[in-house]
Amino acid sequence: PLKRKFAIESVPENGVLGSSDSGVKVILRVRPPSKDEEEGELIIQKTATDSLSILGQTFTFDSVGDTESTQLEIFQLVGAPLVENCLAGFNSSVFAYGQTGSGKTYTMWGPANALLEENLSSDQQGLTPRVFERLFARINEEQINHADTQLTYQCRCSFLEIYNEQITDLLDPSQRNLQLREDVKSGVYVENLTEECVSTMKDVTQLLTKGLSNRRTGSTSINAESSRSHSVFTCVVESRCKRAADGLSSFKTSRINLVDLAGSERQKLTGAAGERLKEAGNINRSLSQLGNLINILAEVSQTGKQRHIPYRDSRLTFLLQESLGGNAKLAMVCAVSPAQSCKSETLSTLRFAQRAKAIKNKAIVNEV
Protein backbone atom coordinates (compact mmCIF):
# COMPACT_ATOMS: atom_id res chain seq x y z
CA PRO A 1 0.00 0.00 0.00
CA LEU A 2 0.98 3.62 -0.55
CA LYS A 3 2.81 5.04 2.40
CA ARG A 4 1.26 8.20 3.67
CA LYS A 5 3.58 11.11 3.99
CA PHE A 6 1.91 12.41 7.13
CA ALA A 7 0.02 10.28 9.55
CA ILE A 8 -2.63 12.08 11.53
CA GLU A 9 -1.26 12.95 14.92
CA SER A 10 -3.59 11.16 17.24
CA VAL A 11 -4.10 11.19 20.96
CA PRO A 12 -3.77 7.87 22.78
CA GLU A 13 -6.86 5.69 22.44
CA ASN A 14 -8.19 6.85 25.79
CA GLY A 15 -6.40 10.17 25.70
CA VAL A 16 -7.72 12.92 27.90
CA LEU A 17 -7.51 16.56 27.05
CA GLY A 18 -6.00 17.96 30.23
CA SER A 19 -8.38 19.95 32.37
CA SER A 20 -6.21 23.03 31.94
CA ASP A 21 -6.65 22.72 28.19
CA SER A 22 -9.44 25.21 27.66
CA GLY A 23 -8.76 26.07 24.04
CA VAL A 24 -11.14 25.05 21.31
CA LYS A 25 -9.68 22.10 19.47
CA VAL A 26 -9.88 22.67 15.73
CA ILE A 27 -9.47 19.83 13.25
CA LEU A 28 -9.46 20.50 9.55
CA ARG A 29 -10.65 17.65 7.34
CA VAL A 30 -10.15 17.67 3.56
CA ARG A 31 -12.52 15.25 1.88
CA PRO A 32 -11.40 13.11 -1.07
CA PRO A 33 -12.04 14.59 -4.52
CA SER A 34 -15.22 13.47 -6.23
CA LYS A 35 -15.12 11.89 -9.71
CA ASP A 36 -15.51 15.25 -11.50
CA GLU A 37 -13.01 16.97 -9.29
CA GLU A 38 -10.30 14.41 -9.89
CA GLU A 39 -9.89 15.79 -13.37
CA GLY A 40 -9.95 19.37 -12.19
CA GLU A 41 -7.30 21.10 -10.23
CA LEU A 42 -6.87 20.23 -6.54
CA ILE A 43 -5.61 23.19 -4.57
CA ILE A 44 -4.93 21.98 -1.03
CA GLN A 45 -1.79 20.25 0.19
CA LYS A 46 -1.22 19.01 3.68
CA THR A 47 2.22 20.28 4.71
CA ALA A 48 2.52 18.79 8.23
CA THR A 49 0.32 16.91 10.68
CA ASP A 50 -1.19 20.21 11.75
CA SER A 51 -0.96 22.47 8.71
CA LEU A 52 -1.99 22.80 5.11
CA SER A 53 -1.26 25.12 2.26
CA ILE A 54 -3.72 26.52 -0.21
CA LEU A 55 -2.61 28.70 -3.11
CA GLY A 56 0.58 29.72 -1.33
CA GLN A 57 -1.04 30.45 2.06
CA THR A 58 -0.37 28.22 5.06
CA PHE A 59 -2.90 27.56 7.82
CA THR A 60 -2.15 25.76 11.09
CA PHE A 61 -4.71 23.99 13.33
CA ASP A 62 -4.59 21.32 16.02
CA SER A 63 -4.65 18.65 13.35
CA VAL A 64 -5.21 18.30 9.64
CA GLY A 65 -6.91 15.29 8.13
CA ASP A 66 -6.08 14.81 4.47
CA THR A 67 -8.06 13.06 1.75
CA GLU A 68 -6.91 9.70 3.08
CA SER A 69 -7.72 10.22 6.76
CA THR A 70 -10.10 7.64 8.12
CA GLN A 71 -13.20 7.80 10.29
CA LEU A 72 -11.23 5.98 13.00
CA GLU A 73 -8.51 8.66 12.96
CA ILE A 74 -11.08 11.42 13.35
CA PHE A 75 -12.65 9.46 16.22
CA GLN A 76 -9.28 9.14 17.94
CA LEU A 77 -8.65 12.86 17.64
CA VAL A 78 -12.06 14.10 18.66
CA GLY A 79 -14.32 11.29 19.88
CA ALA A 80 -12.08 9.40 22.31
CA PRO A 81 -11.10 12.53 24.29
CA LEU A 82 -14.74 13.62 24.26
CA VAL A 83 -15.82 10.38 25.96
CA GLU A 84 -13.08 10.72 28.60
CA ASN A 85 -14.02 14.34 29.23
CA CYS A 86 -17.65 13.38 29.56
CA LEU A 87 -16.91 10.62 32.09
CA ALA A 88 -14.73 13.06 34.03
CA GLY A 89 -17.79 15.33 34.31
CA PHE A 90 -17.05 17.94 31.63
CA ASN A 91 -19.67 19.09 29.14
CA SER A 92 -18.27 18.35 25.70
CA SER A 93 -19.34 19.42 22.22
CA VAL A 94 -18.31 18.74 18.66
CA PHE A 95 -19.42 21.04 15.85
CA ALA A 96 -19.05 20.13 12.18
CA TYR A 97 -18.68 23.26 10.05
CA GLY A 98 -18.23 23.67 6.30
CA GLN A 99 -19.95 24.26 3.00
CA THR A 100 -22.55 21.82 1.70
CA GLY A 101 -20.86 18.77 0.22
CA SER A 102 -17.63 19.17 2.24
CA GLY A 103 -18.16 16.05 4.38
CA LYS A 104 -19.84 17.24 7.61
CA THR A 105 -22.55 14.59 7.57
CA TYR A 106 -20.11 11.88 6.54
CA THR A 107 -17.89 12.88 9.47
CA MET A 108 -20.63 13.13 12.10
CA TRP A 109 -22.78 10.11 11.19
CA GLY A 110 -21.13 8.28 8.31
CA PRO A 111 -23.00 7.24 5.18
CA ALA A 112 -26.62 6.27 5.94
CA ASN A 113 -26.05 2.55 5.43
CA ALA A 114 -23.15 2.47 7.91
CA LEU A 115 -25.67 3.01 10.72
CA LEU A 116 -27.55 -0.19 10.03
CA GLU A 117 -27.28 -2.74 12.79
CA GLU A 118 -25.29 -5.24 10.72
CA ASN A 119 -22.88 -2.55 9.55
CA LEU A 120 -21.90 -1.26 12.93
CA SER A 121 -18.33 -2.36 12.52
CA SER A 122 -18.08 -0.67 9.11
CA ASP A 123 -14.92 1.42 8.52
CA GLN A 124 -17.22 4.15 7.27
CA GLN A 125 -19.06 4.50 10.55
CA GLY A 126 -19.09 8.15 11.62
CA LEU A 127 -18.11 9.92 14.80
CA THR A 128 -21.44 9.71 16.64
CA PRO A 129 -21.91 5.92 16.65
CA ARG A 130 -18.22 5.50 17.51
CA VAL A 131 -18.58 7.87 20.47
CA PHE A 132 -21.43 5.80 21.88
CA GLU A 133 -19.64 2.52 21.29
CA ARG A 134 -16.73 3.88 23.31
CA LEU A 135 -18.96 5.47 25.93
CA PHE A 136 -20.76 2.21 26.69
CA ALA A 137 -17.50 0.25 26.75
CA ARG A 138 -15.93 2.75 29.15
CA ILE A 139 -19.01 2.81 31.41
CA ASN A 140 -18.71 -0.96 31.64
CA GLU A 141 -15.03 -0.69 32.46
CA GLU A 142 -15.64 1.97 35.11
CA GLN A 143 -18.26 -0.19 36.78
CA ILE A 144 -15.87 -3.16 36.89
CA ASN A 145 -13.01 -0.97 38.18
CA HIS A 146 -15.18 0.48 40.92
CA ALA A 147 -16.86 -2.72 41.99
CA ASP A 148 -16.47 -1.63 45.63
CA THR A 149 -18.94 1.20 45.03
CA GLN A 150 -22.43 1.22 43.65
CA LEU A 151 -21.70 3.08 40.43
CA THR A 152 -24.69 3.58 38.16
CA TYR A 153 -25.05 5.53 34.95
CA GLN A 154 -27.98 6.90 33.05
CA CYS A 155 -27.66 8.22 29.46
CA ARG A 156 -30.55 10.22 28.00
CA CYS A 157 -30.57 11.36 24.38
CA SER A 158 -32.45 13.95 22.39
CA PHE A 159 -32.18 14.96 18.75
CA LEU A 160 -33.39 18.24 17.30
CA GLU A 161 -33.20 20.32 14.18
CA ILE A 162 -33.07 24.08 13.81
CA TYR A 163 -34.52 25.06 10.47
CA ASN A 164 -35.69 28.52 9.53
CA GLU A 165 -35.12 29.55 13.20
CA GLN A 166 -37.64 26.94 14.35
CA ILE A 167 -36.79 23.98 16.55
CA THR A 168 -38.25 20.60 15.58
CA ASP A 169 -37.97 17.42 17.64
CA LEU A 170 -36.39 14.85 15.29
CA LEU A 171 -37.59 12.01 17.55
CA ASP A 172 -41.17 13.30 17.28
CA PRO A 173 -41.47 15.58 14.24
CA SER A 174 -45.05 16.50 15.12
CA GLN A 175 -43.39 18.69 17.77
CA ARG A 176 -42.51 21.78 15.77
CA ASN A 177 -41.58 25.26 16.84
CA LEU A 178 -40.42 24.18 20.31
CA GLN A 179 -39.33 26.98 22.60
CA LEU A 180 -36.05 27.57 24.37
CA ARG A 181 -36.27 28.21 28.10
CA GLU A 182 -33.68 29.03 30.69
CA ASP A 183 -33.62 28.59 34.43
CA VAL A 184 -30.97 28.55 37.11
CA LYS A 185 -31.20 24.81 37.74
CA SER A 186 -31.27 23.46 34.18
CA GLY A 187 -29.58 26.26 32.24
CA VAL A 188 -30.88 26.58 28.67
CA TYR A 189 -33.22 23.79 27.58
CA VAL A 190 -35.83 23.02 24.94
CA GLU A 191 -39.32 22.76 26.36
CA ASN A 192 -41.16 19.48 25.62
CA LEU A 193 -38.24 17.91 23.75
CA THR A 194 -38.30 14.07 23.72
CA GLU A 195 -35.56 12.44 25.79
CA GLU A 196 -34.93 8.71 25.53
CA CYS A 197 -32.73 6.55 27.74
CA VAL A 198 -30.07 4.55 25.91
CA SER A 199 -27.87 1.77 27.20
CA THR A 200 -26.95 -0.23 24.09
CA MET A 201 -25.72 0.51 20.58
CA LYS A 202 -29.03 -0.79 19.29
CA ASP A 203 -30.87 1.93 21.25
CA VAL A 204 -28.55 4.60 19.83
CA THR A 205 -28.67 3.48 16.21
CA GLN A 206 -32.46 3.31 16.39
CA LEU A 207 -32.61 6.91 17.60
CA LEU A 208 -30.08 8.08 15.02
CA THR A 209 -31.80 6.32 12.15
CA LYS A 210 -35.18 7.69 13.16
CA GLY A 211 -33.90 11.23 13.70
CA LEU A 212 -31.82 11.40 10.55
CA SER A 213 -34.74 10.18 8.44
CA ASN A 214 -36.82 13.06 9.86
CA ARG A 215 -34.19 15.66 8.93
CA ARG A 216 -35.15 18.06 6.23
CA THR A 217 -33.19 18.70 3.14
CA GLY A 218 -34.17 21.47 0.83
CA SER A 219 -33.21 21.99 -2.77
CA THR A 220 -32.64 25.28 -4.52
CA SER A 221 -31.75 26.03 -8.10
CA ILE A 222 -28.12 26.11 -6.97
CA ASN A 223 -27.71 23.17 -4.61
CA ALA A 224 -29.94 20.17 -4.94
CA GLU A 225 -30.35 18.29 -1.64
CA SER A 226 -28.35 20.85 0.25
CA SER A 227 -28.48 20.56 3.98
CA ARG A 228 -30.05 23.75 5.20
CA SER A 229 -30.70 22.82 8.78
CA HIS A 230 -28.60 22.51 11.91
CA SER A 231 -28.97 19.25 13.82
CA VAL A 232 -28.05 18.74 17.46
CA PHE A 233 -27.78 15.27 19.01
CA THR A 234 -27.45 15.56 22.78
CA CYS A 235 -26.74 12.98 25.44
CA VAL A 236 -26.90 13.74 29.15
CA VAL A 237 -24.74 11.30 31.11
CA GLU A 238 -25.44 11.07 34.83
CA SER A 239 -23.45 8.93 37.20
CA ARG A 240 -24.22 8.15 40.83
CA CYS A 241 -21.67 6.60 43.08
CA LYS A 242 -22.19 5.26 46.58
CA ARG A 243 -19.27 3.85 48.55
CA ALA A 244 -20.11 0.69 50.45
CA ALA A 245 -17.54 1.46 53.18
CA ASP A 246 -18.97 4.76 54.44
CA GLY A 247 -22.16 5.22 52.40
CA LEU A 248 -20.84 8.52 50.95
CA SER A 249 -22.40 9.30 47.60
CA SER A 250 -21.63 11.64 44.73
CA PHE A 251 -23.41 12.67 41.58
CA LYS A 252 -21.82 13.77 38.32
CA THR A 253 -23.55 14.99 35.22
CA SER A 254 -22.28 16.06 31.83
CA ARG A 255 -23.66 16.73 28.43
CA ILE A 256 -22.42 15.69 25.00
CA ASN A 257 -23.57 17.78 22.02
CA LEU A 258 -22.89 16.51 18.51
CA VAL A 259 -23.76 19.28 16.09
CA ASP A 260 -23.99 19.07 12.32
CA LEU A 261 -24.29 22.66 11.11
CA ALA A 262 -26.08 23.82 7.98
CA GLY A 263 -23.89 24.46 4.93
CA SER A 264 -21.78 27.55 5.51
CA GLU A 265 -21.87 28.71 1.86
CA ARG A 266 -23.07 32.21 1.24
CA GLN A 267 -26.75 32.03 0.47
CA LYS A 268 -27.08 33.29 -3.05
CA LEU A 269 -30.43 34.84 -3.62
CA THR A 270 -30.72 33.95 -7.30
CA GLY A 271 -33.72 31.71 -7.84
CA ALA A 272 -34.80 31.94 -4.20
CA ALA A 273 -38.16 33.53 -3.55
CA GLY A 274 -40.84 33.57 -0.87
CA GLU A 275 -40.28 30.86 1.75
CA ARG A 276 -36.83 30.09 0.34
CA LEU A 277 -35.73 33.68 0.67
CA LYS A 278 -36.99 33.91 4.23
CA GLU A 279 -35.31 30.62 5.00
CA ALA A 280 -32.00 31.82 3.51
CA GLY A 281 -32.16 34.87 5.77
CA ASN A 282 -32.94 32.81 8.85
CA ILE A 283 -30.34 30.15 8.18
CA ASN A 284 -27.92 32.98 7.73
CA ARG A 285 -29.05 34.35 11.07
CA SER A 286 -28.01 31.27 13.07
CA LEU A 287 -24.79 30.76 11.14
CA SER A 288 -23.82 34.40 10.86
CA GLN A 289 -24.56 34.79 14.56
CA LEU A 290 -22.27 31.82 15.24
CA GLY A 291 -19.58 33.57 13.17
CA ASN A 292 -20.17 36.82 15.09
CA LEU A 293 -19.88 35.10 18.45
CA ILE A 294 -16.71 33.33 17.39
CA ASN A 295 -15.21 36.73 16.49
CA ILE A 296 -16.29 38.32 19.77
CA LEU A 297 -15.16 35.37 21.90
CA ALA A 298 -11.81 35.19 20.12
CA GLU A 299 -11.32 38.89 20.85
CA VAL A 300 -12.34 38.50 24.50
CA SER A 301 -9.98 35.52 24.91
CA GLN A 302 -7.11 37.44 23.34
CA THR A 303 -7.55 40.83 24.99
CA GLY A 304 -9.18 39.78 28.27
CA LYS A 305 -11.65 42.68 27.85
CA GLN A 306 -15.24 41.98 28.89
CA ARG A 307 -17.94 42.41 26.28
CA HIS A 308 -21.62 41.65 26.02
CA ILE A 309 -22.00 38.36 24.14
CA PRO A 310 -25.28 38.30 22.19
CA TYR A 311 -26.05 34.58 22.61
CA ARG A 312 -29.79 35.16 22.36
CA ASP A 313 -29.73 36.63 18.87
CA SER A 314 -30.23 33.21 17.25
CA ARG A 315 -31.70 29.85 18.30
CA LEU A 316 -28.46 28.05 17.58
CA THR A 317 -26.24 30.28 19.70
CA PHE A 318 -28.79 30.51 22.53
CA LEU A 319 -29.17 26.72 22.66
CA LEU A 320 -25.42 26.10 22.49
CA GLN A 321 -24.24 29.04 24.54
CA GLU A 322 -22.58 26.81 27.09
CA SER A 323 -20.39 25.30 24.34
CA LEU A 324 -19.31 28.73 23.12
CA GLY A 325 -16.92 30.30 25.58
CA GLY A 326 -18.69 28.69 28.54
CA ASN A 327 -18.65 25.55 30.65
CA ALA A 328 -17.75 23.00 27.98
CA LYS A 329 -14.90 21.54 26.04
CA LEU A 330 -15.37 22.22 22.38
CA ALA A 331 -13.93 20.62 19.27
CA MET A 332 -14.69 21.89 15.78
CA VAL A 333 -14.28 19.70 12.76
CA CYS A 334 -14.07 22.03 9.79
CA ALA A 335 -14.66 20.23 6.52
CA VAL A 336 -13.42 21.44 3.14
CA SER A 337 -13.32 20.24 -0.44
CA PRO A 338 -9.91 20.00 -2.15
CA ALA A 339 -11.24 21.41 -5.44
CA GLN A 340 -10.44 24.68 -7.19
CA SER A 341 -14.16 25.27 -7.79
CA CYS A 342 -14.74 25.57 -4.01
CA LYS A 343 -11.81 27.94 -3.42
CA SER A 344 -13.64 30.91 -1.95
CA GLU A 345 -15.83 28.84 0.39
CA THR A 346 -12.79 26.82 1.47
CA LEU A 347 -10.85 29.99 2.31
CA SER A 348 -13.82 31.26 4.25
CA THR A 349 -14.02 27.99 6.25
CA LEU A 350 -10.27 28.16 6.96
CA ARG A 351 -10.60 31.72 8.28
CA PHE A 352 -13.56 30.73 10.45
CA ALA A 353 -11.53 27.78 11.80
CA GLN A 354 -8.61 30.07 12.59
CA ARG A 355 -10.78 32.45 14.57
CA ALA A 356 -12.39 29.55 16.46
CA LYS A 357 -8.91 28.41 17.50
CA ALA A 358 -8.44 31.59 19.53
CA ILE A 359 -11.41 30.96 21.87
CA LYS A 360 -10.92 29.85 25.44
CA ASN A 361 -13.73 27.98 27.21
CA LYS A 362 -14.15 27.65 30.97
CA ALA A 363 -14.97 23.99 31.49
CA ILE A 364 -15.47 22.77 35.06
CA VAL A 365 -16.44 19.35 36.41
CA ASN A 366 -20.16 19.17 37.27
CA GLU A 367 -20.04 17.17 40.48
CA VAL A 368 -21.90 17.28 43.80
Ligand code: ADP
Ligand atom coordinates in the same frame (compact mmCIF):
# COMPACT_ATOMS: atom_id res chain seq x y z
P1 ADP B 1 -22.12 17.78 3.86
O1 ADP B 1 -22.77 17.12 5.02
O2 ADP B 1 -21.01 18.70 4.29
O3 ADP B 1 -23.07 18.44 2.92
P2 ADP B 1 -21.51 15.09 2.98
O4 ADP B 1 -21.05 14.53 4.26
O5 ADP B 1 -22.90 14.74 2.55
O6 ADP B 1 -21.36 16.68 2.98
O7 ADP B 1 -20.44 14.69 1.87
C1 ADP B 1 -20.64 14.90 0.48
C2 ADP B 1 -20.28 13.63 -0.27
O8 ADP B 1 -18.90 13.31 -0.13
C3 ADP B 1 -21.04 12.41 0.21
O9 ADP B 1 -21.33 11.60 -0.88
C4 ADP B 1 -20.06 11.73 1.15
O10 ADP B 1 -20.30 10.34 1.28
C5 ADP B 1 -18.72 12.03 0.49
N1 ADP B 1 -17.63 12.16 1.48
C6 ADP B 1 -17.45 13.19 2.30
N2 ADP B 1 -16.34 13.05 3.05
C7 ADP B 1 -15.82 11.86 2.70
C8 ADP B 1 -14.66 11.12 3.12
N3 ADP B 1 -13.83 11.59 4.07
N4 ADP B 1 -14.44 9.93 2.52
C9 ADP B 1 -15.26 9.46 1.58
N5 ADP B 1 -16.36 10.10 1.14
C10 ADP B 1 -16.64 11.29 1.69
